[in-house]
Amino acid sequence: NSGASGGASGGGGDVSVVMLPKNLGNPYFDTSTKGAKAATSEFGGTFSEVGPDTGSPDAQVPFINTAAQQGTKALIVSANDPKAICDALDEARQAGTKVVTFDSDTDASCRDLFVNQATAEGIAKVQVDMIAEQIGDAGEIAILSASANATNQNAWIEMMKKDLADHPNITLVDTVYGNDDDQTSFDKTAALLQSHPDLKGIVSPTTVGIAAAARYLSTSSSQGKVALTGLGTPNQMRDYVADGTVTEFALWNPEDLGYLAAFAADALVSGKITGKEGGTFTAGKLGDFTVGADATVLLGDPFRFNKDNIDQFNF
Amino acid sequence: MARTYPAHARPLWQRVLLTREMAVVAVLAGVVVYSVARVPNFTGPLTLPYLLLDTAPILLVALPMTLVVATGEIDLSVASVVGLSSVTVGVLVDAGWPVPAAALAALGVGAVCGALNGYLVAYVGLPSLAVTIGTLALFRGIAVGLLGTRAVTDFPDRWTELATARIGQTQLPLVVVPIVVLVAVFAVLLHLTPFGRGIYDIGLSTDAAHFSGVAVARTKLVLFVLTAAVAAFAGVFFTLRYGTARGDNATGLELQVVAAVLLGGVSIFGGRGALHGVVAGVLLIGVLSSALRLENVTVNVINIIIGALLVASVLSTSVLGWLVRRRQHSPLAPAQPQPGREER
């Protein structure tokens, strides 16, 4: 049971890592957890995943508190809210826990390091490019996002709006929020298609959203007529790529992301890096990484999945 | 004529110890003792402050909720009031108001919400369950509607720090002060004033209370306003502690509060229950969750345990009460106060 606390009691100096995703029951985070777990066993530490059942802003705080109480060496978090968990993280750090954020960052002041799956610019750009290609660079598009307050998504959406300026014939007509809930995302997609009969494409920068939207489209007469792209996991999207609902979507490899985050955490604990710009460390099979500006480490560019390559991936 | 009566049928220790509330207190004590002895890191310096900070909103709202339930009513809209208050603070601070002013305004908003609930229940005479399900949606809707995608986070640090500050060198968070004050206030109000006696009378028999000159409607209105005001205060605390004002803050809190109140031994039909039981109920849920988390038990198992605890607790009381009643009353006597059908 309390592997983490075993680590806390400092036996053998091995690193105790706690992984805290936005919420449990989300395949994207399952995959990243898998990576982090693999990494931990490579550099020899104890690993445990905890998390709330809902993605509400305050829900993560008790788990951060618990990690601090347990004297966890490293905490890897994807923040539900950039601010809500700050105080808790600070206290954990005062208690000697190294805090690495991944996937969704907090205010830079509240963590030691942010492992960035890809630059916001990169993520926004790939999605705009994909939708532009798929609708012939002209027509109405809409965005189906996660929760209205999701830091990432909101940041990316801002970027996308900038990029869209270079595509004068594409108009972003609406942005709706599925709260990363299957049913809500599904129904919002239906509503989108109704309120905007001339809709050409939908961009959903969240794995739950794109899957639900794909599911609705595949059952509707708009299948193939309305393009859908965004960020999704190959396993959830495979069928829809096969049946032509979706031609191409993007994502980084969440498994690598978790893997990298865990190694970064280890590097922090062992003092190899401090979060200062220019520090370097080796992340197992992924090779060497360098700490960039305001303590961020970049995984790489998002990867595009389509029917030619999707079957090579399983996450 | 010169007949004298003992004040009590049972000796003091029985009256104090053999109560539903004491059962909760005992269980709480048991859990604490076990955790201290067995749960790793439970004795750490951080446990207590975290426990208090995490349970503070539930504890705060549970206090007035106890009084409402004691009258036989219920208020499911509290979580939405917390959210609305949080948004109010956010919007106003965003508009350049100083935090204290914004907080006061939020309390005002809370009072208005409570007045709406209270008026519909006490004066129009609508069932509180239905009314507050309606206002639950209404208040939450306004909160979400006001902020939309925005989340106000730029609160002056000294205020956000105040929310998590400790008292002097102790590990006790500052919020303990208002909690202790409010616990005292509500305990006195419920247990040591004519107003409190009236609350129990209303819960046990609204008719009898009315016939004895208890201002039934006014009492209920006051209680709903109090509840919403305290919920608003909890909302201010919530906002400052997490440093973020969002429409969806504290969603679902209402069920946790109701669960805690019922676990604390308050009868859903009103007329029975005591404040120390409720405080114990809230802390029991808090300590249990905290200990289980330290044991790396997942949140869902925690939910199961709390739910089962709730069901078990009511079952035990109702079964006991039923056995007692079976000895006193007709076998028909229902769980509610006996409707006076016997004569007429």
Next chain:
Amino acid sequence: MAANGTPPVLELVDIRKAFGPVVALRSGSLRVHAGSIHALVGENGAGKSTLVKILSGLYRRDAGELRLDGQDVDFATTAESKAAGIAVIYQEPTLFPDLSVMENIFMGRQPLRSGRRIDRAAMREQSAELFRRLGVHLDPLRPAAGLSIADQQIIEIAKAISLEANVLVMDEPTAALSGVEVRRLFQVARGLRDEGKALVFISHRLDEVFDLCDTVTVMRDGAYVSTSPVADTTVGQVVTHMVGRTVDDLFPKTPAPVGDVVLEVRGLERADVFHDVSFDVRAGEIVALAGLVGAGRSEIARAVFGVDRYDAGTVRLHGTDVPPGSPLAAVRAGMALVPEDRRQQGLVTDASVARNVTAVVRSRIARWGLLTSARESRAAAPWAARLDVKTNALDMHGSTMSGGNQQKVVIAKWLATEPTLLIIDEPTRGIDVGTKAEVHRLLSELAGKGIAILMISSELPEVLGMADRVLVVAEGRITADVPRDQATPETVMHAATATLEHQP
């Protein structure tokens, strides 16, 4: 007439039933024959209703035998007694307010058409038929909610008759009925008797008993007293059996000096309930509001005390107006109301004696607004003692006490407010004989102290025995103001039923 040679259809022998400390029945016995209407009489609280409820399977008896057609039977539920052919009209109407009148009559045994579907048309027709038989005009489709007490009774009767049972028990069915309705009911009853059914008829109106029944059984204090053919007995004998002593010492009335006016009620009006009610009550005077159940007396009392609102009129106490609709104001002005329904309105049965007694004077006994149960007990004790409440401690719950003791607690609670006007509704309903006399003694004593008393009672003897003045209420109007010396059963009853007689 009762075929006394034949064995009885229904036999209850030495039935015993206690509710916690309250012994409702010590040894209730009853033998009813087919083709007979059997009267069961006894004072309030004699145990009549309890006996009935045991017969119907609503309560389980603690001891005694119950035989139907010579067979020992034992009913666990009312459904079983119904199935065995016993129909009961309970004293208190038991209707489902949301459901239509006809559904109330046929609930659980509605006429069915193919596929076990309810045949509404048939149900409507049959209820209409029942109403025709009872000679009342009721829409079978209207909901039971808002029916007058009288109409509610009619439904209960229709319910029972439609059961086609061979034993029909009616617990005070006529209590709320007008003369016309009563006569119709009697026709139906006689018809059933002639069909060979056995009927049990409970009533406080002995004239009805002697008019309708052929045999009369008397109960007192939860025990069987006597059974005799109506032909061989007289009202006087029955009353003596009922009360167990001669009536007058049950009403220890000591005339008190009548002072000046305390309560002035002028033109009190409330739609559908009472109209243009005006009267005075003077210090030291006991004024009785007499009339049939359902006449609106309690409503008048409640309006005066401010529990109910009223549409028009004024209430003045000692010459100053009492604001309407506020019991609190009434209490401050010096009024007290002992309501008719003890368990519902009189006291909080699940609260302690001490809390009940101090319920109204709380804010007075609180110090700096604070109240402890110690203070409550200290304040309650003398009043409990004054009324000689029988309880082993002040923190016992009201629910554990007998009806009589509960009533004492309620009176204690109101005397504690030291009122100048005491309104007391059905002061001795469901109270045993001993306590009854105590309460009456107390009332005269209070009057002697110069307190003005307004007493509502459905029991003529009580009215005649205690009142200095009798105001008779019929259909919400005061139809007579009879001084003590002229008050006789005839004058009062005539006034009480006068207007009702002229109904279609």
Next chain:
Amino acid sequence: MRTVLRSRELAIVIVLLLLVAGTTVRTDAFLFSENSWRDLLLTPSILMLLAVGEAVVIITRNVDLSVGSVLALTAYLTGRLFIAQPGLPVVAVFVAGLLAGGALGLVNGLLVSLGRVPALVITLGTLYVYRGVVLTWAGSDRVNASDLPDGFLALGTKTLASIPVLTMIAVVVLAAVGYHLHTARGGRELYAIGSDPDAALLFGLPVRRRVLGAFVLSGALAGMAGVFYAARYGTISSGAGLGLELQAVAAAVIGGVAIFGGSGTVWGAALGAVLLVTINRALPILGISEFWQQAVVGVLILGAIVLDRVLAARTARRLADAREA
């Protein structure tokens, strides 16, 4: 009474029609594209089932807060069944859902009717317990559309004569329950019990059995809704149906079911559900930001209760006058 009920349901129908008409005027796609027509009928079907069950329970003067969790359990069960037995006939899965839901409802019913415990508390407890069970069972795992047979998924959107099959099933269930409540002795007894539980006992009605039955029905329908959910949404995570219980109660209340039992119809509750769902889909088209939807729903609920009070008062007055006449 009848007229009140009728006018009560009529009120919702009118609001509903106005809503649909108004929205269609704004964007005719709301009604006149095959998908939107289909979705208009299809989307409410799940909440409809829940509302019908909830209504029956409320009519007996009880409440069932556990329906959302029951739905999650059965939805996930459906998924697991198909993963374990891909060839499973759809009918079997429906039966499984009904049985599982019914069993969970039975637990509620037993605790309430035998334990003599207020339904609100019991079902609040089982709300946590059932949800916890799903979360434990499912963990982070979720059922994806690819795990479900196409035949089953197709059912989620299949239409006959441009009427979605799921909606048909829901309406058939509704009709059956409504018919039973209106024309069967057992059904009327539910109303009697809710109207005055003590009188029901005095009368000798089988109160416990009926209340038990009501909870079993509510559970079974929630179970069926779970299967619907799986077929319609394809993806099932442990969070499915979170918070649906309050929507179900709200639908019943909007539909004119008195929260203290004894009156109201499942027809009304179903209409309430349709209105609730449709409003959520219409508001954005009417140009009301989605963020305000909940507020509108709140107003709707309050309006419904007040309307009930007004109508009740009016009948009372009418009956009083009748008595005078």
